[in-house]
Amino acid sequence: MSRRARAGPPGVVLRAVPAMPGPPIPPTPDAPARRRTLRLVGDPASSAAQRPLNVLYVDHTGLVGGGERSLLALLEALPAQARARLAAPAGPLQDRARERGVCAWTIAESSGSLRLHPVHTPLALGAMAAAATGVLRAARGWPADVLHANSIRAGLIAAPVARALRLPLVLHVRDCLPPSPLTERLQRGLAANAAAVIAISRHVAATFDPDGVASRLTVLPNPFDLTRLDPSRLTRAAARERLGLPAGAPVLGLVGQITPWKGQEEAIRALAQLRAGHPQARLLIVGEAKFVAKATRFDNRAYLDGLHRLVEEVGLGDAVRFLGEREDIPEVMRACDVALTPSWEEPFGRVVVEAMAMGVPVVATAAGGPAEIITDGRDGLLVTPRRPDLLAAAIERLLDDADLRDALGTAARRTASGYGAQRHVAGVMGVYRSVVRSERKFGATPFV
Ligand code: UDP
Numbered sequence: 001m002s003r004r005a006r007a008g009p010p011g012v013v014l015r016a017v018p019a020m021p022g023p024p025i026p027p028t029p030d031a032p033a034r035r036r037t038l039r040l041v042g043d044p045a046s047s048a049a050q051r052p053l054n055v056l057y058v059d060h061t062g063l064v065g066g067g068e069r070s071l072l073a074l075l076e077a078l079p080a081q082a083r084a085r086l087a088a089p090a091g092p093l094q095d096r097a098r099e100r101g102v103c104a105w106t107i108a109e110s111s112g113s114l115r116l117h118p119v120h121t122p123l124a125l126g127a128m129a130a131a132a133t134g135v136l137r138a139a140r141g142w143p144a145d146v147l148h149a150n151s152i153r154a155g156l157i158a159a160p161v162a163r164a165l166r167l168p169l170v171l172h173v174r175d176c177l178p179p180s181p182l183t184e185r186l187q188r189g190l191a192a193n194a195a196a197v198i199a200i201s202r203h204v205a206a207t208f209d210p211d212g213v214a215s216r217l218t219v220l221p222n223p224f225d226l227t228r229l230d231p232s233r234l235t236r237a238a239a240r241e242r243l244g245l246p247a248g249a250p251v252l253g254l255v256g257q258i259t260p261w262k263g264q265e266e267a268i269r270a271l272a273q274l275r276a277g278h279p280q281a282r283l284l285i286v287g288e289a290k291f292v293a294k295a296t297r298f299d300n301r302a303y304l305d306g307l308h309r310l311v312e313e314v315g316l317g318d319a320v321r322f323l324g325e326r327e328d329i330p331e332v333m334r335a336c337d338v339a340l341t342p343s344w345e346e347p348f349g350r351v352v353v354e355a356m357a358m359g360v361p362v363v364a365t366a367a368g369g370p371a372e373i374i375t376d377g378r379d380g381l382l383v384t385p386r387r388p389d390l391l392a393a394a395i396e397r398l399l400d401d402a403d404l405r406d407a408l409g410t411a412a413r414r415t416a417s418g419y420g421a422q423r424h425v426a427g428v429m430g431v432y433r434s435v436v437r438s439e440r441k442f443g444a445t446p447f448v
Pocket residue numbers: 065066067069255256257286287288324325326327328329348349350351352354
């Protein structure tokens with residue numbers, strides 16, 4: 001698949017929201033009026049205020065990964081003009097949505113691999129069909145105006161429902177799927193048919209729709225609750241004490257699901273290299289092997305076992321601590337001198353913004369989202385992926401220079417202030433407004 005960056009082909013609304021605070025996002029240009037006109041409460045175009053817009057969110061997983069955390073931040077900040085319901089497999093995502101007052105329906109679990117395989121592929125297709133039936137029931141039981149699919153896979157589940165009920169499908173693209181003829185055809189079909197596509201970074205947009213077939217594509221960076229990401233809530237000394245870390249030792253932190261592409265192995269190897277100059281340096285590895293089904297791309301549990309073995313092999317012993325999955329990431333980041341995102345490729349990188357908001361300088365790989373968030377040398381450092389030597393050199397540069405750490409941390413905090421939830425919500429509401437007024441329904445183009 002071509003991965004060229006796209007400059008916004010004609011007919012495509014490709015609006016990159018700048019990372020720095022700027023003017024409010026302009027309303028999406030009006031599409032032709034829709035036959036069954038729905039006016040949003042508070043919509044300036046509406047003279048007679050009518051009912052809110054009903055949005056049915058669809059997720060393919062019941063677990064809470066980065067994409068689901070972004071969805072929850074959106075749900076929390078939705079204005080009164082929108083009412084939300086969720087269709088997702090049973091699990092913590094449903095619980096968290098309900099805590100936010102969002103009613104949740106249970107649909108079948110369908111997180112199997114999309115790679116062609118004689119056994120896994122038919123099973124995955126069967127599970128997705130069962131999930132689609134659940135979404136159809138949910139959308140029939142409640143007058144949904146828009147289906148919002150929270151992933152490419154959720155888009156595949158929601159697409160037949162959108163077609164059957166003639167509802168606009170908003171597809172939220174959060175991943176770069178491994179390229180294959182099958183995923184390329186599926187993505188192209190979704191891009192050509194969805195009423196609107198939201199991509200979380202320009203990198204994801206270019207990977208998902210390299211030929212610009214989407215009629216409306218908007219790049220909207222993920223939302224964050226910036227009140228939770230406030231370094232003044234806790235001193236670094238207190239943050240270290242609660243984790244049992246020595247006050248003076250250099251501490252590196254890597255937060256993310258345990259999987260090869262997140263680069264935990266590279267971080268351990270980098271620490272081994274820089275321990276000669278910084279014998280007290282230590283690394284916190286935070287997260288769990290989240291996706292562990294047989295058909296997932298990597299054997300993430302075996303990878304975690306391998307990481308433990310590697311720590312012993314390179315003689316790091318207690319210098320690397322595995323903290324598992326945690327819900328206090330801002331506090332953990334506060335304890336760190338440097339945050340690492342050494343991913344092979346990162347669609348967005350929520351953890352990058354979180355560390356920056358906590359004033360912690362980040363060393364990230366320049367492959368995907370982080371390069372759209374960080375300006376190298378100004379509010380973080382970017383390195384080549386899969387190069388522990390370069391990662392070690394960048395970390396060492398920061399550990400050796402407290403002034404540089406402070407300067408990057410201060411600038412990082414400024415950059416992160418542009419990622420508040422309100423800005424994101426305004427963009428999403430603009431997309432909803434455009435699709436409910438549009439004539440476009442799913443299925444306008446042959447699917448594959
Ligand atoms: N996260 C968390 N606890 C953990 C590990 C991760 O709360 O133990 C959160 C992290 O703070 C971030 C999200 O999970 O908000 C991960 O999102 P990111 O975009 O970095 O990666 P993804 O998992 O979506 O690839």
